Amino acid sequence: MSSSGVSARLLPGGPVAERVFAEVAEDVAALRAVGVTPALATVLVGDDDASAGYIRIKQRQAAELGFVSPHVHLPASASQVDLHAVLEDFNADKGVHGVLVQYPIPGRLDYDRALAVLDPDKDVDGMHPVNMGRLALGLPGPLPCTPAGIEALLAFHGVPVAGREVVILGRGATLGRPLAMLLAQKRSTANAAVTVVHTGVADWPRYTRRAEILVAAAGVPGIVRPEHVRPGAVVVGGGVRYEGRRLLPDVDESCAEVAGAITPRVGGVGPTTVAMLFRNAVRAAWRASGLG
16 A cells, blocks of 8 residues: 555546547548548537537547537527527538537526437437437447446456446436446446445445445535445446536545545546547447448
């Protein structure tokens, strides 16, 4: 154990993302070689600085990978009809293969209604109801980005998942529930015994303390502490909240003194989530081209 008391092996997401981006770039080059230019469209509603920053990051990454990235910025005063019209235009545009609506959108608008308008095959977040249904049935389709990124992160770092007990703290639609379905599927990087528990269960630590792999997905800063972790377990911090630009993770950093392996506070699941978005986008381009 180091002088800081930290003993856990770190599981950074950056190297995972770099490998995925390299694969995506190869796919983009192959598509361009046959006359297909992958296009990832982005939609921003309102003037939130953080959201605008995230769009710029994704557009820059798209350019580096060889995508074109058409963008629509709607004012904060835009109506639900205005947002739906933009999505319907992108649905009809055969040159656009993937569409990202930056979340959150202004509170008076309904994100779920807008998502339902989007062509599910162009849903790079993998959150359309059709795609969630495909996941539940084990059918091909875009996967939710954060769950897919967690599976890729564990595989990259050589963490065995098959046959092990995975406990997910959190049941949200973007992470906890889809991750449970993903890691229970029969696949070498999954095939786990998965338990989903949540803060509505008074004795939730009873479950997390038995986990060989614990995924925090509650969105409650610092909820997972060392006494909630089985010694030597793998701990993945998936849930976060933000105060301004300050990231507040679910997993207290002191858990590294108990865990066998753990994602870092910054640079863990985040980079893999973005990488999975671009993997979904390039796969959408292959499908649309009739070549993949």
